[in-house]
Amino acid sequence: MDNWQRGGFGLYLHWPFCQAKCPYCDFNSHVAAHIDQERWGRAYLAELDRLAGETDDRVLTSVFFGGGTPSLMDPSLVAAILDRITARWRLTNDFEVTLEANPTSIEAGRFAGYRSAGVNRVSMGMQALDDGDLRRLGRLHGVDEGLRAFDIARDAFERVSFDLIYARQDQTVAQWEAELKRAIGYAADHLSLYQLTVEDGTAFGDRLARGGLKGLPDEDRAAEMYEVTQQVTSAAGLPAYEISNHAAPGSESRHNLVYWRSGDWIGVGPGAHGRLDLNGTRWGTEAPKAPGKWLETVEAGQPGELPREAVSQVEAWEERLMMGLRLSEGVDLHGLAAPDAGFEARVRGLEEMGMLRRERDRLFATAAGRPVLNAVLRELLA
Numbered sequence: 554m555d556n557w558q559r560g561g562f563g564l565y566l567h568w569p570f571c572q573a574k575c576p577y578c579d580f581n582s583h584v585a586a587h588i589d590q591e592r593w594g595r596a597y598l599a600e601l602d603r604l605a606g607e608t609d610d611r612v613l614t615s616v617f618f619g620g621g622t623p624s625l626m627d628p629s630l631v632a633a634i635l636d637r638i639t640a641r642w643r644l645t646n647d648f649e650v651t652l653e654a655n656p657t658s659i660e661a662g663r664f665a666g667y668r669s670a671g672v673n674r675v676s677m678g679m680q681a682l683d684d685g686d687l688r689r690l691g692r693l694h695g696v697d698e699g700l701r702a703f704d705i706a707r708d709a710f711e712r713v714s715f716d717l718i719y720a721r722q723d724q725t726v727a728q729w730e731a732e733l734k735r736a737i738g739y740a741a742d743h744l745s746l747y748q749l750t751v752e753d754g755t756a757f758g759d760r761l762a763r764g765g766l767k768g769l770p771d772e773d774r775a776a777e778m779y780e781v782t783q784q785v786t787s788a789a790g791l792p793a794y795e796i797s798n799h800a801a802p803g804s805e806s807r808h809n810l811v812y813w814r815s816g817d818w819i820g821v822g823p824g825a826h827g828r829l830d831l832n833g834t835r836w837g838t839e840a841p842k843a844p845g846k847w848l849e850t851v852e853a854g855q856p857g858e859l860p861r862e863a864v865s866q867v868e869a870w871e872e873r874l875m876m877g878l879r880l881s882e883g884v885d886l887h888g889l890a891a892p893d894a895g896f897e898a899r900v901r902g903l904e905e906m907g908m909l910r911r912e913r914d915r916l917f918a919t920a921a922g923r924p925v926l927n928a929v930l931r932e933l934l935a
Contacts, residue, residue, distance in 0.1 A: 560816025567822030576756035581824035605641035615808035624654035628666025656702035714743035723768035883917035
Protein backbone atom coordinates (compact mmCIF):
# COMPACT_ATOMS: atom_id res chain seq x y z
CA MET A 554 0.00 0.00 0.00
CA ASP A 555 1.38 3.41 -0.98
CA ASN A 556 1.67 6.04 1.72
CA TRP A 557 -1.13 8.18 0.28
CA GLN A 558 -3.45 5.17 0.35
CA ARG A 559 -2.60 4.52 4.01
CA GLY A 560 -2.73 8.07 5.34
CA GLY A 561 -4.76 9.91 2.70
CA PHE A 562 -3.93 12.51 0.06
CA GLY A 563 -4.89 16.14 0.56
CA LEU A 564 -4.34 19.57 -0.97
CA TYR A 565 -3.72 22.71 1.05
CA LEU A 566 -4.12 26.10 -0.66
CA HIS A 567 -2.80 29.16 1.16
CA TRP A 568 -4.44 32.57 0.76
CA PRO A 569 -1.97 34.95 2.44
CA PHE A 570 -4.13 38.05 2.92
CA CYS A 571 -6.09 39.39 5.91
CA GLN A 572 -8.00 42.57 6.69
CA ALA A 573 -5.87 43.02 9.82
CA LYS A 574 -3.07 41.14 11.57
CA CYS A 575 -4.16 39.59 14.88
CA PRO A 576 -1.64 40.22 17.68
CA TYR A 577 -1.30 36.51 18.56
CA CYS A 578 -0.91 35.29 14.95
CA ASP A 579 2.39 33.90 13.67
CA PHE A 580 0.96 32.53 10.41
CA ASN A 581 2.11 33.75 7.01
CA SER A 582 -0.54 36.46 6.65
CA HIS A 583 -0.33 39.97 5.23
CA VAL A 584 -2.51 43.06 4.93
CA ALA A 585 -2.78 44.49 1.39
CA ALA A 586 -4.69 47.52 0.12
CA HIS A 587 -5.49 45.90 -3.22
CA ILE A 588 -5.44 42.28 -4.44
CA ASP A 589 -5.75 41.37 -8.12
CA GLN A 590 -7.72 38.17 -7.63
CA GLU A 591 -7.73 37.27 -11.33
CA ARG A 592 -3.94 37.45 -11.38
CA TRP A 593 -3.71 35.30 -8.26
CA GLY A 594 -6.18 32.86 -9.76
CA ARG A 595 -4.03 32.32 -12.85
CA ALA A 596 -1.03 31.57 -10.63
CA TYR A 597 -2.94 29.07 -8.47
CA LEU A 598 -4.25 27.25 -11.55
CA ALA A 599 -0.75 27.04 -13.03
CA GLU A 600 0.59 25.49 -9.82
CA LEU A 601 -2.29 23.02 -9.66
CA ASP A 602 -1.54 21.91 -13.21
CA ARG A 603 2.15 21.48 -12.42
CA LEU A 604 1.58 19.43 -9.28
CA ALA A 605 -1.17 17.34 -10.87
CA GLY A 606 1.40 16.21 -13.42
CA GLU A 607 3.25 14.44 -10.60
CA THR A 608 0.25 13.08 -8.67
CA ASP A 609 -2.73 12.66 -10.98
CA ASP A 610 -2.69 8.89 -10.41
CA ARG A 611 -3.89 9.48 -6.83
CA VAL A 612 -7.31 9.86 -5.28
CA LEU A 613 -7.78 13.18 -3.51
CA THR A 614 -9.25 13.05 0.01
CA SER A 615 -9.67 16.74 0.78
CA VAL A 616 -8.94 20.36 -0.05
CA PHE A 617 -8.34 23.00 2.61
CA PHE A 618 -8.38 26.74 1.88
CA GLY A 619 -6.30 28.24 4.69
CA GLY A 620 -4.62 31.52 5.41
CA GLY A 621 -4.65 34.35 6.02
CA THR A 622 -8.37 34.79 5.55
CA PRO A 623 -9.65 32.72 2.61
CA SER A 624 -13.16 34.09 3.09
CA LEU A 625 -11.80 37.26 1.46
CA MET A 626 -11.46 35.31 -1.80
CA ASP A 627 -14.07 35.92 -4.47
CA PRO A 628 -16.43 32.93 -4.72
CA SER A 629 -15.71 32.86 -8.46
CA LEU A 630 -12.01 32.32 -7.71
CA VAL A 631 -12.80 29.47 -5.31
CA ALA A 632 -15.05 27.94 -7.98
CA ALA A 633 -12.34 28.15 -10.65
CA ILE A 634 -9.81 26.48 -8.35
CA LEU A 635 -12.18 23.66 -7.41
CA ASP A 636 -13.17 23.16 -11.05
CA ARG A 637 -9.51 22.70 -11.96
CA ILE A 638 -8.94 20.33 -9.04
CA THR A 639 -11.89 18.12 -9.97
CA ALA A 640 -10.67 18.06 -13.58
CA ARG A 641 -7.14 17.00 -12.63
CA TRP A 642 -7.63 14.45 -9.82
CA ARG A 643 -10.01 11.65 -8.96
CA LEU A 644 -11.91 12.32 -5.73
CA THR A 645 -13.04 10.14 -2.84
CA ASN A 646 -16.76 9.61 -2.41
CA ASP A 647 -16.70 11.62 0.85
CA PHE A 648 -14.53 14.40 -0.60
CA GLU A 649 -14.15 17.27 1.88
CA VAL A 650 -13.61 20.92 0.94
CA THR A 651 -12.97 23.23 3.90
CA LEU A 652 -12.65 27.00 3.82
CA GLU A 653 -11.49 29.04 6.81
CA ALA A 654 -13.70 32.07 7.45
CA ASN A 655 -13.89 35.02 9.75
CA PRO A 656 -17.38 35.37 11.26
CA THR A 657 -18.14 38.89 10.02
CA SER A 658 -21.29 39.93 8.23
CA ILE A 659 -19.31 40.91 5.11
CA GLU A 660 -17.74 37.47 4.75
CA ALA A 661 -20.95 35.66 5.70
CA GLY A 662 -22.50 37.33 2.65
CA ARG A 663 -20.21 35.20 0.47
CA PHE A 664 -21.20 31.88 2.03
CA ALA A 665 -23.86 30.98 -0.55
CA GLY A 666 -21.31 31.60 -3.30
CA TYR A 667 -18.76 29.34 -1.64
CA ARG A 668 -21.38 26.62 -1.25
CA SER A 669 -22.23 26.84 -4.95
CA ALA A 670 -18.51 26.68 -5.75
CA GLY A 671 -18.21 23.31 -4.00
CA VAL A 672 -17.17 24.13 -0.43
CA ASN A 673 -18.95 21.72 1.94
CA ARG A 674 -17.27 22.58 5.26
CA VAL A 675 -16.43 25.90 6.91
CA SER A 676 -14.06 26.48 9.80
CA MET A 677 -14.91 29.76 11.54
CA GLY A 678 -12.42 31.77 13.57
CA MET A 679 -14.79 32.71 16.39
CA GLN A 680 -11.93 32.70 18.97
CA ALA A 681 -14.02 33.99 21.92
CA LEU A 682 -17.58 34.61 23.07
CA ASP A 683 -16.67 37.74 25.01
CA ASP A 684 -16.58 41.16 23.35
CA GLY A 685 -13.77 42.50 25.52
CA ASP A 686 -11.56 39.52 24.80
CA LEU A 687 -12.33 39.70 21.08
CA ARG A 688 -11.06 43.28 21.08
CA ARG A 689 -7.91 42.24 22.96
CA LEU A 690 -7.36 39.45 20.44
CA GLY A 691 -7.58 41.95 17.60
CA ARG A 692 -10.71 40.43 16.07
CA LEU A 693 -12.91 42.53 13.79
CA HIS A 694 -16.20 40.98 14.89
CA GLY A 695 -18.23 41.08 18.09
CA VAL A 696 -20.03 38.16 19.68
CA ASP A 697 -23.45 38.94 18.20
CA GLU A 698 -22.09 39.42 14.68
CA GLY A 699 -20.06 36.20 14.99
CA LEU A 700 -23.05 34.16 16.08
CA ARG A 701 -25.20 35.58 13.28
CA ALA A 702 -22.50 34.56 10.80
CA PHE A 703 -22.42 31.11 12.37
CA ASP A 704 -26.17 30.74 11.86
CA ILE A 705 -25.76 31.68 8.19
CA ALA A 706 -22.93 29.16 7.84
CA ARG A 707 -24.95 26.39 9.48
CA ASP A 708 -27.75 26.97 6.96
CA ALA A 709 -25.35 27.06 4.00
CA PHE A 710 -22.95 24.18 4.68
CA GLU A 711 -23.21 20.53 5.57
CA ARG A 712 -20.52 20.84 8.22
CA VAL A 713 -19.40 23.78 10.36
CA SER A 714 -16.55 24.04 12.84
CA PHE A 715 -15.42 26.93 14.92
CA ASP A 716 -12.29 27.83 16.84
CA LEU A 717 -12.02 29.12 20.38
CA ILE A 718 -8.95 30.25 22.29
CA TYR A 719 -8.82 29.70 26.06
CA ALA A 720 -6.39 30.56 28.86
CA ARG A 721 -6.86 34.19 27.87
CA GLN A 722 -5.92 37.17 30.02
CA ASP A 723 -7.75 37.19 33.37
CA GLN A 724 -10.00 34.30 32.29
CA THR A 725 -11.13 32.03 35.12
CA VAL A 726 -11.81 28.32 34.88
CA ALA A 727 -15.51 28.93 35.59
CA GLN A 728 -15.73 31.54 32.84
CA TRP A 729 -14.13 29.20 30.33
CA GLU A 730 -16.47 26.34 31.30
CA ALA A 731 -19.52 28.57 30.82
CA GLU A 732 -18.23 29.88 27.49
CA LEU A 733 -17.50 26.38 26.22
CA LYS A 734 -20.95 25.13 27.18
CA ARG A 735 -22.48 28.11 25.40
CA ALA A 736 -20.43 27.35 22.28
CA ILE A 737 -21.52 23.71 22.27
CA GLY A 738 -25.13 24.87 22.50
CA TYR A 739 -24.85 26.37 19.03
CA ALA A 740 -24.63 22.85 17.58
CA ALA A 741 -21.32 22.93 15.81
CA ASP A 742 -20.26 19.37 14.95
CA HIS A 743 -16.57 20.20 15.37
CA LEU A 744 -14.66 22.48 17.74
CA SER A 745 -10.99 23.43 17.66
CA LEU A 746 -10.05 24.55 21.18
CA TYR A 747 -6.58 26.04 21.58
CA GLN A 748 -4.75 27.30 24.61
CA LEU A 749 -3.42 30.80 23.95
CA THR A 750 0.28 30.59 23.18
CA VAL A 751 2.47 33.67 22.85
CA GLU A 752 4.90 33.27 19.94
CA ASP A 753 8.08 35.23 19.29
CA GLY A 754 7.72 37.74 16.50
CA THR A 755 4.05 38.49 17.17
CA ALA A 756 2.60 41.65 18.69
CA PHE A 757 1.72 39.64 21.81
CA GLY A 758 5.27 38.31 21.95
CA ASP A 759 6.71 41.83 21.83
CA ARG A 760 4.23 43.02 24.46
CA LEU A 761 5.10 40.15 26.79
CA ALA A 762 8.84 40.82 26.38
CA ARG A 763 8.24 44.42 27.47
CA GLY A 764 6.49 43.27 30.62
CA GLY A 765 2.94 43.65 29.33
CA LEU A 766 0.20 41.09 28.62
CA LYS A 767 -0.76 40.78 32.28
CA GLY A 768 -3.18 38.19 33.65
CA LEU A 769 -2.13 35.13 31.67
CA PRO A 770 -2.90 31.95 33.66
CA ASP A 771 -0.16 29.98 35.34
CA GLU A 772 0.47 26.34 34.40
CA ASP A 773 -1.87 24.96 37.07
CA ARG A 774 -4.83 27.07 35.97
CA ALA A 775 -4.16 26.34 32.29
CA ALA A 776 -4.02 22.62 33.07
CA GLU A 777 -7.32 22.86 34.93
CA MET A 778 -8.88 24.57 31.90
CA TYR A 779 -7.62 21.72 29.70
CA GLU A 780 -9.22 19.14 32.00
CA VAL A 781 -12.52 21.06 32.03
CA THR A 782 -12.37 21.13 28.23
CA GLN A 783 -12.10 17.35 28.05
CA GLN A 784 -14.92 16.80 30.54
CA VAL A 785 -17.39 19.25 28.97
CA THR A 786 -16.81 18.18 25.37
CA SER A 787 -16.96 14.46 26.17
CA ALA A 788 -20.22 14.90 28.07
CA ALA A 789 -21.66 16.74 25.05
CA GLY A 790 -20.71 13.98 22.57
CA LEU A 791 -17.73 15.88 21.14
CA PRO A 792 -14.74 13.92 22.44
CA ALA A 793 -11.18 14.88 21.61
CA TYR A 794 -10.06 12.90 18.58
CA GLU A 795 -6.88 15.02 18.59
CA ILE A 796 -5.34 17.01 21.43
CA SER A 797 -7.01 20.30 20.47
CA ASN A 798 -9.82 19.09 18.21
CA HIS A 799 -13.21 17.72 19.23
CA ALA A 800 -15.93 16.27 17.02
CA ALA A 801 -19.08 14.24 16.93
CA PRO A 802 -18.27 10.76 15.56
CA GLY A 803 -17.94 11.01 11.77
CA SER A 804 -17.42 14.79 11.80
CA GLU A 805 -13.64 14.78 12.25
CA SER A 806 -11.66 16.99 9.87
CA ARG A 807 -10.66 14.59 7.10
CA HIS A 808 -8.05 17.01 5.83
CA ASN A 809 -6.28 17.41 9.15
CA LEU A 810 -6.34 13.65 9.61
CA VAL A 811 -4.13 13.44 6.51
CA TYR A 812 -1.50 15.47 8.41
CA TRP A 813 -1.86 13.58 11.68
CA ARG A 814 -1.74 10.19 9.93
CA SER A 815 1.37 11.30 8.01
CA GLY A 816 -0.29 10.92 4.63
CA ASP A 817 0.71 12.87 1.52
CA TRP A 818 -0.39 16.40 0.75
CA ILE A 819 0.30 19.14 -1.73
CA GLY A 820 0.92 22.69 -0.54
CA VAL A 821 0.02 25.52 -2.94
CA GLY A 822 0.54 29.22 -2.28
CA PRO A 823 3.01 31.44 -0.39
CA GLY A 824 4.64 29.63 2.51
CA ALA A 825 2.66 26.41 2.00
CA HIS A 826 4.33 23.14 3.01
CA GLY A 827 3.78 19.68 1.58
CA ARG A 828 4.85 16.06 1.91
CA LEU A 829 4.95 13.71 -1.09
CA ASP A 830 6.16 10.15 -1.54
CA LEU A 831 7.51 9.91 -5.10
CA ASN A 832 9.47 6.97 -6.53
CA GLY A 833 10.38 5.59 -3.12
CA THR A 834 11.52 8.89 -1.59
CA ARG A 835 9.54 11.13 0.76
CA TRP A 836 9.96 14.77 -0.15
CA GLY A 837 9.30 17.89 1.87
CA THR A 838 8.11 20.89 -0.14
CA GLU A 839 7.96 24.54 0.89
CA ALA A 840 6.93 27.63 -1.04
CA PRO A 841 8.51 31.09 -0.67
CA LYS A 842 6.70 33.02 2.08
CA ALA A 843 6.63 36.47 0.47
CA PRO A 844 3.40 36.74 -1.56
CA GLY A 845 4.94 38.97 -4.22
CA LYS A 846 7.94 36.71 -4.73
CA TRP A 847 5.75 33.60 -4.99
CA LEU A 848 3.43 35.26 -7.50
CA GLU A 849 6.24 36.59 -9.70
CA THR A 850 8.01 33.20 -9.65
CA VAL A 851 4.92 31.35 -10.85
CA GLU A 852 4.15 34.00 -13.47
CA ALA A 853 7.68 33.55 -14.82
CA GLY A 854 6.86 29.89 -15.46
CA GLN A 855 8.95 28.58 -12.57
CA PRO A 856 7.76 26.17 -9.83
CA GLY A 857 6.24 28.03 -6.89
CA GLU A 858 8.36 26.18 -4.36
CA LEU A 859 11.88 26.12 -2.98
CA PRO A 860 14.23 23.22 -3.85
CA ARG A 861 12.79 20.03 -2.38
CA GLU A 862 14.48 18.20 0.45
CA ALA A 863 14.38 14.45 0.92
CA VAL A 864 12.93 13.36 4.28
CA SER A 865 15.15 10.68 5.84
CA GLN A 866 13.68 7.48 7.24
CA VAL A 867 14.47 8.66 10.78
CA GLU A 868 12.80 12.03 10.14
CA ALA A 869 9.75 10.31 8.65
CA TRP A 870 9.57 8.03 11.71
CA GLU A 871 9.79 10.98 14.08
CA GLU A 872 7.12 12.92 12.17
CA ARG A 873 4.81 9.91 12.24
CA LEU A 874 5.18 9.59 16.02
CA MET A 875 4.90 13.31 16.68
CA MET A 876 1.73 13.66 14.64
CA GLY A 877 0.11 10.28 15.28
CA LEU A 878 0.38 10.40 19.06
CA ARG A 879 -1.77 13.55 18.99
CA LEU A 880 -4.70 11.37 17.88
CA SER A 881 -6.95 9.37 20.19
CA GLU A 882 -6.60 6.51 17.66
CA GLY A 883 -2.82 6.53 18.22
CA VAL A 884 -0.17 5.76 15.65
CA ASP A 885 0.22 2.56 13.66
CA LEU A 886 3.80 1.29 13.86
CA HIS A 887 3.20 -1.71 11.60
CA GLY A 888 6.02 -2.14 9.11
CA LEU A 889 8.20 0.56 10.69
CA ALA A 890 11.60 -0.39 12.02
CA ALA A 891 12.52 1.26 15.32
CA PRO A 892 15.06 4.08 14.79
CA ASP A 893 17.44 2.79 17.46
CA ALA A 894 17.94 -0.13 19.82
CA GLY A 895 16.72 1.78 22.88
CA PHE A 896 13.31 2.72 21.50
CA GLU A 897 11.44 -0.27 22.91
CA ALA A 898 12.94 0.31 26.35
CA ARG A 899 11.83 3.94 26.29
CA VAL A 900 8.31 2.88 25.29
CA ARG A 901 8.16 0.42 28.21
CA GLY A 902 9.40 3.09 30.62
CA LEU A 903 6.72 5.54 29.49
CA GLU A 904 4.11 2.78 29.72
CA GLU A 905 5.12 2.15 33.32
CA MET A 906 4.76 5.88 34.02
CA GLY A 907 1.23 5.79 32.58
CA MET A 908 2.07 8.14 29.68
CA LEU A 909 1.79 5.64 26.81
CA ARG A 910 -0.25 2.55 26.06
CA ARG A 911 0.56 -0.08 23.45
CA GLU A 912 -1.74 -2.56 21.77
CA ARG A 913 0.15 -4.80 19.35
CA ASP A 914 1.47 -2.46 16.63
CA ARG A 915 -0.46 0.63 17.74
CA LEU A 916 0.89 3.15 20.23
CA PHE A 917 -1.32 5.61 22.13
CA ALA A 918 -0.76 8.60 24.39
CA THR A 919 -2.86 8.12 27.52
CA ALA A 920 -5.14 10.70 29.11
CA ALA A 921 -2.21 11.54 31.41
CA GLY A 922 0.27 11.69 28.53
CA ARG A 923 -1.64 13.91 26.10
CA PRO A 924 -1.43 17.17 28.13
CA VAL A 925 2.37 16.73 28.39
CA LEU A 926 2.90 15.19 24.97
CA ASN A 927 5.89 17.38 24.13
CA ALA A 928 7.74 16.04 27.17
CA VAL A 929 6.69 12.47 26.30
CA LEU A 930 8.01 12.91 22.77
CA ARG A 931 11.32 14.34 23.98
CA GLU A 932 11.83 11.18 26.05
CA LEU A 933 10.54 8.87 23.34
CA LEU A 934 12.72 10.32 20.59
CA ALA A 935 15.83 10.74 22.72
